Amino acid sequence: GLTVTDDWDGMGQRTTASGTVELADVVVPGAHVVPHHLTFTSPQLHGALAxxxxxxxxAGIAAAALAEAVAFVTTRSRPWFESGYETAAEDPLLIQRFGELALRHRAADALLATAARAVDTARGDLDDDSAAEASIAVAAAKAYTGSAALEIADAL
Structure with missing residues (x-):
C-alpha cells in the first residue's frame, strides 16, 4: 500500500514536496518512475535553483521589513524627547541607520540579480564550470540575503 509519513516539521510551510512516502507492493508503471538518482550524474542546477x-x-522579507520600518517611523514613532526634532524621521541617527539598512537591501538585491543571471547563463551552456559558477553566485546571494533580512527585521 501507500504510506505517507508526516515527518516534515516546517513551520508555516505547505506543499514543500517534503516528507516521506513509501510504496509497498504497489505496481507503478516504469513511465511514472522518475529516476531521481540519475539527476546528479551530469551537471545540473537543481540545488542552485532551489x-x-x-x-x-x-530578499523579499528584507524589502518588506524595511518598508514596514519606514512606515512606522514616519507615521507612528515619536522623536526622542530631548532631540529637538518634531518627528522621529528627522533624527540624523535614524536617517543614518535607515541609510545603512537600505544599502544592505540594495546589496542583497544586486547579489540576487547576479545569481539569477549566473543561473540563466549556466542554463544556456550547462557544463561543470557553468554549474559551479551558478552555484557559487547563488550561495553568495543566499548567505547575504539571509543575513540582510535578519538585520533589517531585527532593526524594526
Missing part, C-alpha cells in the same frame, strides 16, 4: 528561490524569499 537556493535561488530561498534567496529571493529572503
Amino acid at each position: 537556493q535561488l528561490l530561498h534567496a529571493a524569499i529572503d
Whole structure:
C-alpha cells in the first residue's frame, strides 16, 4: 500500500514536496518512475535553483521589513524627547541607520540579480564550470540575503 509519513516539521510551510512516502507492493508503471538518482550524474542546477528561490524569499522579507520600518517611523514613532526634532524621521541617527539598512537591501538585491543571471547563463551552456559558477553566485546571494533580512527585521 501507500504510506505517507508526516515527518516534515516546517513551520508555516505547505506543499514543500517534503516528507516521506513509501510504496509497498504497489505496481507503478516504469513511465511514472522518475529516476531521481540519475539527476546528479551530469551537471545540473537543481540545488542552485532551489537556493535561488530561498534567496529571493529572503530578499523579499528584507524589502518588506524595511518598508514596514519606514512606515512606522514616519507615521507612528515619536522623536526622542530631548532631540529637538518634531518627528522621529528627522533624527540624523535614524536617517543614518535607515541609510545603512537600505544599502544592505540594495546589496542583497544586486547579489540576487547576479545569481539569477549566473543561473540563466549556466542554463544556456550547462557544463561543470557553468554549474559551479551558478552555484557559487547563488550561495553568495543566499548567505547575504539571509543575513540582510535578519538585520533589517531585527532593526524594526
